[in-house]
Amino acid sequence: MKNVLFLSTSNIVGGAEIVSKPWLENTIHSLITLTSIDDTSKKFFSDIKGYNIKKRYYSDIIENDNGIKGKMSFFIKNIKTASQINKIINNNEVKAIYANNTADFFPATLYKIIYNRNIKIISHIHDMIQIDTKRAKIIKFLNRDINMFITPSNAVKENLMDIGIPENKIKVVYNSVDNSKTIKKIEGLNKLVRDKIVLLFIGAYNERKNAIDFLKIVKALNSIDDKYIGILAGRIEDEEYYNKIINYSKVNNINSIFLDNLSRSEINYLYSIGNILILTSNQDPLPTVILEAMYNNVLVFSRNVDGVKEMIKDGESGYLYDYNENIHEIAKKLNRIIKSNNNDILKNAYIDIEMNFTNKTKIRLIDEIIDYLE
Template sequence: MDKVLIVSGTSIISGAEIVLKDYLENTKNISSFDILCSDINEIKEFYNKVLKNRVISCKEITPTMAIKDRYSLSSKLKKILRFVNFFRVVKSVNLKHKYDIIWANNTGDIIYSIFFKKMYKRKFIINIHDIVKRNSLMGKVVRVFDRYVDKYIAVSNSVKEALVRLGISENKIYIVYNGMIIENTDNDFQFKKKETISKIGFVGSLIERKDPLTFVEFIRKTKLNGYMVYNHYDTSLYNKIKTVIEEERLNIDLIGKLDRGDIDKFMKEMDFLFIPSLQDPLPTVVLESFKNYTPCIGRNIDGIPEMITEDYNGYLFNNDDDLNLISLKIANISSEKYNQLRKNSHITVTNKFNIKVKVNKIDEILFVD
């Protein structure tokens, strides 16, 4: 069995890290993996829970903005120096003799392919969790380093299409949807009466890309109860949201951070989850919602329509007119129709986004192809 070194150059725990951990906890090939991650305690502790004593950390792949030191170097210079120093790190992990495959977990980690592929002739595979725009800096980076990449694992068809627009060969791109661990069954399903529908949830960072203000506006229009869960936030956007809630006297509870173990409980309590993202390759929160029989309302962009099917497991919107129509649908929905949406949500995640399906596909890409 080939030995695999995972590279994860991130400073926060986001969906990309969570779904990687889910895979590692469910593959039978767990002993084949070590991980090289950034030198941040939260990151190291997160991966140590699943890869005990097989976590290698280094400052060189820690994102520049997360590093605090006494040197007043520019961000660009820091990046260049760390990129050069990474060569020393690669040598220190005894790559040439120990690892057969390098598996990068974040789009930005593609820059390390030049060390692993060109200098050490290792197979280089990378997860792409982002919609990479052609004219963006990351788009240019991906095109430059593409020659050193053997395979891309795209989390949705929309991600694949974005890579193809960059000029990446379709033959190198494999679509593997993220998957949930499905433990509950129809025996756990409890019928909800239409009269009880009042709770709309939002789960995600309070940043422009997630567009939380559209959620706030939806609650204002519908006069339903809103609940916002978030780990990270842009201070100015958070203050704006808080001001609108107070001035409009909206029924919105700013909950803040929840541990992952409490997310299931939160999803069960919500009647709909609202996903207003302006860009989102395949939001994990939709899968967590579906797993708990909660239908979703999502913007019709990127990977969201690959998850939400109109009038089957939720609703899709493009503009304010669509949101007005959705508001009317919710107001007039029957108990039978609503509970069918709930059942279909669970069917969707069970059949299409099951962790077992993902594990089999990843194992095949890494160890069979």
């Protein structure tokens, strides 16, 4: 058993944070957490012993041209975080740092370079990283100071290998599904969707998740059958993009409902009233919403993107459409699927979850990786 510092610098609670919770609550290792001072993050990690980062930093400075002043601010904030890591490690005899989200590799490796060359660093990369970006170049450069990378899918593993990370330093650990069945009704929603075929979009409102294509599919389906209605639920990460899709829905008179900042129990309520989850992402390493839908007996129809094909066997446990498939062809295909008998598909999907995406498996694999780094 090791003392491990769990590092999560994000100021939001997103997929990487949510899927970390089962391991945090059940690992054999002794944990100390260092997480964002943001209220949402503090509440999420409140039941685990830990500390809060005194200053937040924003990883997008790695990608954006913010001038000398912006870059200096970024490095200073990360050096301060490394200094705080140093104090925690000195007081708790920590042997390894688990950098939970993609951007967390940076303060973790800064700590190693400045203070302690013997510390073991595990970097959990949850994103597909463009090869020609500054972030990719920094990860490649700091690779020598990172002992092991964890990825949620083979798609992300291959992406890291393309950047230049050796295959023997990358372990695939699939995300597990949140098995909470707590449901909190959303007032008035049941009345709005009565006698409708409910299509779900669950994910952040940004370009990557591509809600605009979801709306285009709903619009095309409405021309076939006016019983279709789309429910979109997510976190507003890009205000401009959010306003764009709201306006698109209004201008085109699309049967749609927009929700944001829902609790886990409210998301579960959406699964209880939804007929099918549609994933339209431009990029998605291993979308947890697919696991949630399959676990909650909701049919999945997804764009064939990144790690999705590791989750869905087309026509057996869900359905895939080609990355560049025409919207109207997608709508025709989807209309046929929804009006077919999908009981066997739903059963197969649930079996796949129980076999490949359980909390027990994820916890064991991460613990084994930490044990391996003697």
